Amino acid sequence: MNSRRPLTSLTIRDEVDVVACRQCAKRIAEWLGMSRLEQIRVATSVSELARNIYQYAGTGSFQFQLEMDERGQLVALGFEARDKGPGIAQIDAILDGSYVSATGMGVGLRGAHRLMDSFQIDTGPAGTRISAAKRLHPPRPAPSDASVCAFQDALAHEGTVDPFREIQVQGEELMLTNAELMAKQQELEATNLELASTNKGVVALYSELEKTAQDLQEASESKSRFFSNMTHEFRTPINIIENMSKLLQSGADGTLNAEQRKQVGFISDAVSELSQLVNELLDLAEAQSGRMDVVPGAFGLVDFMLQLRQFGSALSTRYPKVDCQVHLPDRDLPMNTDRNRLFQILRNLISNAIKYTPQGEVNVRVFQTDEHCVEFLVEDTGIGIAEEHQAQVFEEFCRIRSPGLTHIEGTGLGLPLAKRLAGLLKGDLSLSSTLGKGSRFFVRLPCAFEHQEVPSARAGLKGTTVLVIDDNAADRYLVGRALQPLDVVLIEADTARASIDKLHAVRPDVILLDLDLPDISGEDLLESMDWAMHQRVIVNTAKALGESDRERLAPMCHAILDKSRPDYNEALIEAIERLVWSHAHEG
Structure with a gap:
């Protein structure tokens, strides 16, 4: 405050x-x-x-x-x-x-x-x-x-x-303001001519992009169906092997000798790893396809942290050189979200932190950032992640090779799945890390999960001017399709330079800004804008932003939106609604 x-x-x-x-x-x-x-x-x-x-x-x-x-x-x-x-x-x-x-x-x-x-x-x-x-x-x-x-x-x-001197000063100021308005008018006229001349080409491009987007959507759905069907098919034989292993280990059909117990133990460990892989693949496929259900429920934050502490203690027995501490909050806080999915996110982060900390500490804390949101922090003193590899850790099956750690258990799906689940709970997962010093993972999400289905309110966006600055034609097209039912006025720019005239001539109500532009970086373009325009910017990026990146960008924009969110379209519309609402009720 x-x-x-x-x-x-x-x-x-x-x-x-x-x-x-x-x-x-x-x-x-x-x-x-x-x-x-x-x-x-x-x-x-x-x-x-x-x-x-x-x-x-x-x-x-x-x-x-x-x-x-x-x-x-x-x-x-x-x-x-x-x-x-x-x-x-x-x-x-x-x-x-x-x-x-x-x-x-x-x-x-x-x-x-x-x-x-x-x-x-x-x-x-x-x-x-x-x-x-x-x-x-x-x-x-x-x-x-x-x-x-x-x-x-x-x-x-x-x-x-001196009132007379003040009148003279006001006259000079009026001339300066009038000159600025004339320049803006000229820029607007030039932009209108440019838009009129390119309109025919844009219509043809939309038609082509619509077909390409449809093909991509069908390919993505086919991939998700394949993962889902195959993992379901794998579960039956895996369950049989697991149950047979338990039956043999129980001695129900005769006592095993030492060598047989060792062999069955290997089989049991292997099938457990395979079962974990199949479960994570299925969860990831469901999260990507948007079919994963969220089941909100009420629970207390202290009780949830005690559950995490119990999990961390059990896991620490396998890693005696790592001290895992789950810190309880100063006061309890009522939560209303999917507890199982939230536990799955934190479980994956804690497991990952312990595995990549050969010797040291793992600390888990929770903070209430405001009256509506909480932030979980999983911090370790492990090997850390080089800056050039930090975006890769959220890619499926990606395993970063680490000197001195020759064997790390896992599938490479834990962090990608955790990020997908965080988005599903209307939150976000980010990291900051220093090679050789450790990593910090941040999970931010609302205390109460709510579906924002208010189509009647969206009629208030009619006529809203939205400028999309993005060099990727497919991304611009997808934004246009998502906003089409809202009857907004959509303006596009594929480079930073192409956007400058539109920014000053139109003064759009909403600016969707990609950070990876071919001529000038989106961040440099953002810094060149005035403060009033910053409040209209939604950073719209596929980059994995660390904590320092978000802290640097936050004062210069209204919101930061991740293109990879599974509920991207809904999040995009919600972010625009909040921006327009805040301007309408400013003050």
């Missing part, structure tokens, strides 16, 4: 105070290093709100604040305007643009709202309070106490406000 530090305050009693408010806002924005246009936007918003206070309430006050995040980084310039006037009637209609007034009342308030990144208003017969903020991008170190005091002294010693 952000903290706020008061910077300065002003009282509004007459017209000169309105001008003083505007100048103060611009002076603070300049001190914080905002661009010229951002300074104008802040000053204009403050000026309109101050004028409203003077015209409709008579007197009021403005307080400017610095907003810091939990790490102490400066993230926004905020202000709070208060008055004890009669309140603002029909405030909702004013803010959504439906209110019509012959006198122009409400136009300035709505304009101020649109110029700020966050805006909250409380109004009634006892008065009005408005809290607003303009974000700083990128976040930066907060100014020192000495710097703040020096700036406050400078503000206090500035001369009397």
Whole structure:
């Protein structure tokens, strides 16, 4: 949660105070290093709100604040305007643009709202309070106490406000803003011409891509059916061998000698490994095909962690040089998800951590990241994974060769299956690792699994402009097919350069950005965007992102979406809905 530090305050009693408010806002924005246009936007918003206070309430006050995040980084310039006037009637209609007034009342308030990144208003017969903020991008170190005091002294010693000079400055700012609008208009006209000339080719390409996508879908379904059918067929003979081995070991048909017990033990161990492989293959095929059922149920987090502790203790007996510790949370938390699938994810991660730790520790912890989500951490002090191999560990049957570990039990399916299951539970699995020092696996998922089937709400996406920046034609096509029923306006760009004109001319409501672009990396393109545009970006990638990657990208986008999720289409639509909803209810 952000903290706020008061910077300065002003009282509004007459017209000169309105001008003083505007100048103060611009002076603070300049001190914080905002661009010229951002300074104008802040000053204009403050000026309109101050004028409203003077015209409709008579007197009021403005307080400017610095907003810091939990790490102490400066993230926004905020202000709070208060008055004890009669309140603002029909405030909702004013803010959504439906209110019509012959006198122009409400136009300035709505304009101020649109110029700020966050805006909250409380109004009634006892008065009005408005809290607003303009974000700083990128976040930066907060100014020192000495710097703040020096700036406050400078503000206090500035001369009397000159209204005529302020009119001249506003005229210059208006010319600058008008020049920007003219440039945007020219870019928009050029983009429209380009779109019109390429439309015929796009239609033909869609037809070809639709057939290719259908062929790929049929091939994928055939593969899933093959895995499912074959693994089911394998289970019958495997069960027979397992049961026969147990029967022989029990001595029901005569006592075995030492050599026979050894031989039957080998058979029993081998068939157990084969049974595990078949089970994992079947689970993976079902997860990939989307046929795997999720059975949510209520349980306590402490009880679940005790179950993991029991599993870890049993497994540790086979690896006496590894200390496996499952740490209980400070307080219990009610969960409502598929407990068996969640246990399967953590079981695979713990087994993997212990096997790749010749000597050392494995620690399992859980954290409540917010009121709706939890994060499990499985951390080991083992051999680690080189950065170039970290994406491969989530591929089926992939086994990374490790010096000094000549024999590692397993099928190469544990981590891919765990990632699929995490996606199935509406969560995500990621890792960070350092070769020779160990690995950390993170499982994030909601406390309560919920199916988001709300087709009626999706009608609200009609007309939403979605820009897809992706060099893969098939991926762009699949996004288009997923969004087709929602009647959105879809714009496509296959390179970063091709997207730049569209970004500034159209200012799309939603931007789906792939990180692997052929000319400029998606991350570099993201960094070049302004803060307001960052809030419209959904990173749409097939790359396996580590914890550090996600921490770096998170402040620059609304969400990060994994293309490999089994419920990708549903997750895509849900992410777009959340983004559009957050903008509609901003402030």
